[in-house]
Amino acid sequence: xxxxxxxxxxxxxxxxxPIATKGAVKNLAAEDIRELRxxxxxxxxxxxYLTPGMEVMKKAGGLHKFMDWKGxxxxxxxxxxxxxxxxxxKIMPGGVEFRSHLDGSKHYLTPKKVLEIQKIIGSxxxxxxxxxxxxxxxxxxxxxxxxxxxxxxxxxKIVNCKLxxxxxxxxxxxxxxxxxxxxxxxxLIKLNFDGYAVGGLAxxxxxxxxxxxxxxxxxxxxxxxxxxxMGVGTPENIVEAVKxxxxxxxxxxxxxxxxxxxxxxxxxxxxxxxxxxxxxxNNNLPLRRGGGRRPVxxxxxxxxxxxxxxxxxxxxxxxxxxxxxxSKAYLHHLFKTGEPLAMRLATMNNLEFYLRLMEEIRSDIKxxxx
Amino acid sequence: xxxxxxxxxxxxxxxxxPIATKGAVKNLAAEDIRELRxxxxxxxxxxxYLTPGMEVMKKAGGLHKFMDWKGxxxxxxxxxxxxxxxxxxKIMPGGVEFRSHLDGSKHYLTPKKVLEIQKIIGSxxxxxxxxxxxxxxxxxxxxxxxxxxxxxxxxxKIVNCKLxxxxxxxxxxxxxxxxxxxxxxxxLIKLNFDGYAVGGLAxxxxxxxxxxxxxxxxxxxxxxxxxxxMGVGTPENIVEAVKxxxxxxxxxxxxxxxxxxxxxxxxxxxxxxxxxxxxxxNNNLPLRRGGGRRPVxxxxxxxxxxxxxxxxxxxxxxxxxxxxxxSKAYLHHLFKTGEPLAMRLATMNNLEFYLRLMEEIRSDIKxxxx
Numbered sequence: 001x002x003x004x005x006x007x008x009x010x011x012x013x014x015x016x017x018p019i020a021t022k023g024a025v026k027n028l029a030a031e032d033i034r035e036l037r038x039x040x041x042x043x044x045x046x047x048x049y050l051t052p053g054m055e056v057m058k059k060a061g062g063l064h065k066f067m068d069w070k071g072x073x074x075x076x077x078x079x080x081x082x083x084x085x086x087x088x089x090k091i092m093p094g095g096v097e098f099r100s101h102l103d104g105s106k107h108y109l110t111p112k113k114v115l116e117i118q119k120i121i122g123s124x125x126x127x128x129x130x131x132x133x134x135x136x137x138x139x140x141x142x143x144x145x146x147x148x149x150x151x152x153x154x155x156x157k158i159v160n161c162k163l164x165x166x167x168x169x170x171x172x173x174x175x176x177x178x179x180x181x182x183x184x185x186x187x188l189i190k191l192n193f194d195g196y197a198v199g200g201l202a203x204x205x206x207x208x209x210x211x212x213x214x215x216x217x218x219x220x221x222x223x224x225x226x227x228x229x230m231g232v233g234t235p236e237n238i239v240e241a242v243k244x245x246x247x248x249x250x251x252x253x254x255x256x257x258x259x260x261x262x263x264x265x266x267x268x269x270x271x272x273x274x275x276x277x278x279x280x281x282n283n284n285l286p287l288r289r290g291g292g293r294r295p296v297x298x299x300x301x302x303x304x305x306x307x308x309x310x311x312x313x314x315x316x317x318x319x320x321x322x323x324x325x326x327s328k329a330y331l332h333h334l335f336k337t338g339e340p341l342a343m344r345l346a347t348m349n350n351l352e353f354y355l356r357l358m359e360e361i362r363s364d365i366k367x368x369x370x
Numbered sequence: 371x372x373x374x375x376x377x378x379x380x381x382x383x384x385x386x387x388p389i390a391t392k393g394a395v396k397n398l399a400a401e402d403i404r405e406l407r408x409x410x411x412x413x414x415x416x417x418x419y420l421t422p423g424m425e426v427m428k429k430a431g432g433l434h435k436f437m438d439w440k441g442x443x444x445x446x447x448x449x450x451x452x453x454x455x456x457x458x459x460k461i462m463p464g465g466v467e468f469r470s471h472l473d474g475s476k477h478y479l480t481p482k483k484v485l486e487i488q489k490i491i492g493s494x495x496x497x498x499x500x501x502x503x504x505x506x507x508x509x510x511x512x513x514x515x516x517x518x519x520x521x522x523x524x525x526x527k528i529v530n531c532k533l534x535x536x537x538x539x540x541x542x543x544x545x546x547x548x549x550x551x552x553x554x555x556x557x558l559i560k561l562n563f564d565g566y567a568v569g570g571l572a573x574x575x576x577x578x579x580x581x582x583x584x585x586x587x588x589x590x591x592x593x594x595x596x597x598x599x600m601g602v603g604t605p606e607n608i609v610e611a612v613k614x615x616x617x618x619x620x621x622x623x624x625x626x627x628x629x630x631x632x633x634x635x636x637x638x639x640x641x642x643x644x645x646x647x648x649x650x651x652n653n654n655l656p657l658r659r660g661g662g663r664r665p666v667x668x669x670x671x672x673x674x675x676x677x678x679x680x681x682x683x684x685x686x687x688x689x690x691x692x693x694x695x696x697s698k699a700y701l702h703h704l705f706k707t708g709e710p711l712a713m714r715l716a717t718m719n720n721l722e723f724y725l726r727l728m729e730e731i732r733s734d735i736k737x738x739x740x
Contacts, residue, residue, distance in 0.1 A: 023700070024709045052682065052703045059683055060699060068695040312422065313429055325438040329430060330393070333422045339394045340710060 001365045004226050006072040006124035009039050013247035016358045017042040018351050023067045026255050027344040030069040036351050039071045042250045045117050046078030050100050054120050062122030074125035077114045083132040111155040119163050128156040130171040135204035142175040149173050150187040157191045169195040176209050181217050196221050197228035218245035242361055254350035259343050261307040261335050264353035267300035307335045322352045371735045374596050376442040376494035379409045383617035386728045387412040388721050393437045396625050397714040400439040406721050409441045412620045415487050416448030420470050424490050432492030444495035447484045453502040481522040482529045489533050498526040500541040505574035512545040519543045520557040527561045539565040546579050551587050566591050567598040588615035624720035629713050631677040631705050634723035637670035677705045692722045
């Protein structure tokens with residue numbers, strides 16, 4: 001277990017970052033995130049740059065003040081969003097031109113500009129601008145993306161000598177190509193970043209392809225620097241990635257699934273079809289939607305769809321921790337009647353699950369179990 | 371200033387009840403209502419009877435437990451909803467048959483049944499089933515409604531000898547017809563209810579018509595019993611009704627307006643066009659939407675539309691009390707980006723405004739100012 005120091009608190013790794021894309025975790029207030037005992041949240045350069053825009057952000061005194069968040073903030077550089085949200089974009093050696101997915105207005109982001117934006121936001125951990133090719137890209141395209149990402153990373157590193165953002169992370173690209181991944185990582189290591197992120201995974205490849213990349217990449221990553229696996233993932237993905245040496249995670253799964261009534265719930269004991277004592281994290285049980293049981297780490301959990309009729313009269317608590325005062329039947333009722341509180345409670349449940357999972361992983365590491 | 375005792379706390383009158391129609395105040399959790407220091411909330415027999423239904427409510431152990439609310443609950447009888455939401459209904463001497471607005475299923479509510487439902491809900495204050503004619507009804511229709519409401523009130527009173535709901539209120543009908551209103555009230559007084567509600571107002575008549583009804587009705591209402599003005603109203607309406615002797619209020623205005631970004635904000639001093647020291651509650655300034663200033667009681671307030679462009683860079687706090695940590699610019703941003711947190715914060719602001727207004731009214735009464 002390691003530590004990551006920021007001006008807004010020291011974070012114990014490995015950790016998971018709730019996503020506050022546009023300056024708010026969907027359905028939650030900053031005080032809810034505090035209550036969930038997360039020391040960090042993730043926001044996004046691309047979105048905040050478009051709305052409310054940097055003039056507002058400057059006057060607000062940064063995102064911490066704007067959203068009343070006292071913990072750390074990591075911001076993605078916007079690279080991924082330019083390539084996934086904007087339908088019209090043009091990659092140039094100096095940066096990327098794109099049209100806003102909101103109003104079609106034209107914008108130009110450079111390695112320098114995204115850092116300046118992140119400085120205004122007040123990010124504790126900033127990411128360099130990277131080129132994110134689609135999952136369908138050819139090896140040639142990915143190779144070109146790696147090259148440009150490295151050039152941009154260099155520029156970012158130089159810019160940050162003046163800007164002095166506390167933590168600047170490089171992003172390793174290269175798809176599922178070992179040579180490209182290794183070249184990308186080696187080039188970034190030479191630039192001596194404060195941390196290294198693995199981008200371009202969890203974009204459609206299989207779990208085993210993703211794990212394979214981590215298998216050869218992670219051992220080559222600097223031991224004393226945090227390692228961030230971007231956009232990952234399911235509880236299983238996280239456990240597997242931690243085993244392979246990754247430290248930081250973010251994913252829309254807990255919050256997005258919550259909005260669809262899908263809850264992560266701990267099971268008091270192993271489901272009957274899993275042998276006790278088995279190394280459960282290695283167990284690849286098929287994911288069954290709507291009641292599929294999936295063991296992870298040393299714990300058992302289940303995903304349930306709370307809108308399912310069987311929960312209409314299930315008066316057991318939503319969970320045993322932060323929502324023990326509410327029954328599943330109540331949450332079922334809130335979803336069925338379209339009460340906005342439904343999504344808030346479901347989100348609180350799923351983030352609680354993810355954040356407590358990370359606590360357990362840290363504790364398991366400390367005890368030498370993982 | 372009076373007091374109303376319930377098994378879930380003693381309430382100081384006059385008070386306003388946040389509306390939790392289907393077992394949740396829109397966008398809020400019960401703990402938010404506690405934080406807002408409301409001792410009571412209002413829920414609805416009609417809605418809870420249809421969803422989740424009484425089997426669930428019974429198994430849940432009542433609404434207090436279901437929604438984790440420790441304060442008092444008043445439930446409307448469902449009379450108003452049968453007449454406003456259900457398009458197909460048939461009034462019969464014994465009760466009212468209607469089709470659910472949700473699925474068209476047929477139901478039959480009687481004075482006895484609505485009390486049994488409210489008993490299962492666990493209401494601290496239950497309302498009798500009443501006949502609510504539309505605002506366009508003829509005097510004959512309203513007269514018939516009054517007669518049947520009285521008959522049903524008698525039945526309810528008898529039923530409650532066994533049921534023993536702590537507080538049972540009768541509902542005065544009669545539209546804007548003095549004779550009918552007085553007859554309705556006198557008939558109900560003979561039945562010795564625990565409190566008296568005025569129904570059938572705020573359904574389209576003018577403010578002055580409503581105040582006129584209260585002017586002659588309130589002095590005839592039993593002094594030692596609470597008086598509930600149903601579905602009212604704006605801050606001005608409430609102040610005017612308190613002056614005329616009313617004690618209890620409920621209205622969708624603060625919560626519904628919040629969802630449209632309309633906020634009630636206190637003004638530190640009188641707007642320039644109002645003379646200081648003037649009796650402001652009597653001042654009938656026209657309601658101007660989008661910045662209209664309306665004085666009430668001894669206070670000044672304004673309604674603002676937070677989605678207005680001018681709030682994009684307004685970094686003053688949303689209010690000086692429960693939301694002082696957030697700027698108007700942040701709330702503007704949340705509304706503009708469709709973040710669900712927007713509605714929650716706006717609702718917290720408006721209920722805070724209404725509940726603190728009631729506190730000020732109680733304090734003014736105590737000090738002899740009102």
